[in-house]
Amino acid sequence: MSNSGDHVVSRRAVLGGAVLGLTGGGLMGGGLAGAGPAPGRAAYAAGGGGSGAAAGGPGFEPVDERSVDAVASALDQELIVLRRDIHRHPEVAGQEQRTAALVARRLRAAGLDVTTGVGGHGVVGVLTGVRPGRTVAYRADMDAVPPNGQVGGGAQPAHLCGHDLHTTVGVGVAQVLARLRHRLTGTVVFVFQPAEETLAGAAAMLADGVFARVRPTEIHALHCGPFPVGEFVVTPGFGLPGQDRGVVTLTGSDATARARRLAADIGALGTVAPPATPEALERLVTDIQTPDGPLARFVFMQAQAAEVEGGAEVRLSYRCWPEDRYVQVREDVRRLAQPQGAAASVAFPNDPFPAMVCPEREGLALRRHLRRTVGQERVGTLHAAVPFNGEDFSLFLRRMPGTFSFLGVRAPGASIETSYPHFGAFAPDERAIGHGVRAMAGWLAGRTRT
Numbered sequence: 418m419s420n421s422g423d424h425v426v427s428r429r430a431v432l433g434g435a436v437l438g439l440t441g442g443g444l445m446g447g448g449l450a451g452a453g454p455a456p457g458r459a460a461y462a463a464g465g466g467g468s469g470a471a472a473g474g475p476g477f478e479p480v481d482e483r484s485v486d487a488v489a490s491a492l493d494q495e496l497i498v499l500r501r502d503i504h505r506h507p508e509v510a511g512q513e514q515r516t517a518a519l520v521a522r523r524l525r526a527a528g529l530d531v532t533t534g535v536g537g538h539g540v541v542g543v544l545t546g547v548r549p550g551r552t553v554a555y556r557a558d559m560d561a562v563p564p565n566g567q568v569g570g571g572a573q574p575a576h577l578c579g580h581d582l583h584t585t586v587g588v589g590v591a592q593v594l595a596r597l598r599h600r601l602t603g604t605v606v607f608v609f610q611p612a613e614e615t616l617a618g619a620a621a622m623l624a625d626g627v628f629a630r631v632r633p634t635e636i637h638a639l640h641c642g643p644f645p646v647g648e649f650v651v652t653p654g655f656g657l658p659g660q661d662r663g664v665v666t667l668t669g670s671d672a673t674a675r676a677r678r679l680a681a682d683i684g685a686l687g688t689v690a691p692p693a694t695p696e697a698l699e700r701l702v703t704d705i706q707t708p709d710g711p712l713a714r715f716v717f718m719q720a721q722a723a724e725v726e727g728g729a730e731v732r733l734s735y736r737c738w739p740e741d742r743y744v745q746v747r748e749d750v751r752r753l754a755q756p757q758g759a760a761a762s763v764a765f766p767n768d769p770f771p772a773m774v775c776p777e778r779e780g781l782a783l784r785r786h787l788r789r790t791v792g793q794e795r796v797g798t799l800h801a802a803v804p805f806n807g808e809d810f811s812l813f814l815r816r817m818p819g820t821f822s823f824l825g826v827r828a829p830g831a832s833i834e835t836s837y838p839h840f841g842a843f844a845p846d847e848r849a850i851g852h853g854v855r856a857m858a859g860w861l862a863g864r865t866r867t
């Protein structure tokens with residue numbers, strides 16, 4: 418989940434100034450003690466579930482929750498160790514060499530067919546079951562957040578968007594399903610993507626033919642979110658906004674002053690502002706789960722005046738929902754610039770980066786699955802998109818259906834910014850890894866059969 422890729426205003430200036438006060442002190446690494454659901458469920462604890470049936474032959478028993486839990490329980494601890502290793506070695510977009518090598522080594526050891534160097538440091542692992550079935554994909558992103566993407570500012574790259582967890586969950590799911598291969602139908606393609614924060618990695622992997630050899634019919638992903646650990650939030654019909662950028666060039670006398678006024682007018686097209694307090698963050702989390710709530714439609718606008726040779730510019734960048742609002746916002750910007758006459762020219766040089774709109778059908782199917790397996794009370798539903806972030810998983814979802822869901826990482830009693838991506842205080846509860854591995858292993862195995 419990216420909030421970078423913005424040439425207009427440094428994120429530190431936009432978000433960080435307002436929240437410095439709440440991210441400043443002593444939150445990192447704290448608050449993980451306390452109660453909370455353990456990943457495994459007691460009812461599964463004794464389950465081995467294997468029947469010893471010949472691979473794919475008579476008596477074949479497909480992967481089920483009980484078998485997933487039994488295998489995952491043996492991996493929980495080593496996955497936490499893996500996550501901490503990745504966490505200690507954050508690599509920003511385009512530099513995920515070490516992380517990719519770790520992933521490839523694990524996947525090969527588990528018996529997957531592994532390809533490296535896909536669209537940069539991307540890694541693809543293919544796991545084929547013993548019975549024919551559908552081919553489904555799972556995507557995890559690997560890169561860390563650079564300093565200018567960190568809310569509150571930071572000096573070094575850091576895993577503040579949870580991609581270390583995502584990568585670990587992806588490896589864990591692959592290991593679990595590999596150990597259950599004798600009960601697996603179809604094929605699961607594991608996609609470890611670089612460069613999500615720059616919104617470049619998905620495009621690079623697609624351009625490099627990530628699915629040329631083994632083509633999935635759907636693709637799934639998890640992302641850390643500010644929900645209690647052990648909970649999931651599905652996103653049928655919603656997701657994250659795209660991003661559009663433009664520039665208004667002004668010439669003539671007092672161009673800079675006019676640019677400042679125009680920037681303020683364009684800024685006023687925005688309907689939402691980034692949360693600046695813990696209370697505002699809590700409200701945001703409530704609002705995105707409210708049907709037809711205050712975030713059902715929004716424009717998140719940033720516009721800044723800059724002096725340039727021969728005049729001035731207003732550089733603007735915005736996100737909106739629903740996606741087709743781009744047309745209206747562009748018209749509004751042109752309308753605001755119109756009184757300047759020939760002294761102003763408006764340009765939107767590229768198509769907007771596409772919004773991630775998750776298909777309803779698959780999202781609702783995942784909700785049914787999770788309600789059945791982790792419990793009704795631990796599955797939430799997104800009814801609006803978060804206005805302030807984007808995701809290049811949108812490019813995969815333009816090729817095929819799938820799901821993108823939030824994995825709760827908020828430790829019991831922890832303040833909200835410890836579970837909110839990109840905040841300097843981000844410190845996810847690692848038990849989320851076990852929850853994510855179990856949920857996705859069961860889900861993917863099931864999807865190969867439907």
Ligand SMILES: [Zn+2]
Pocket residue numbers: 418419578579580613640838
């Ligand atoms: Zn992210």
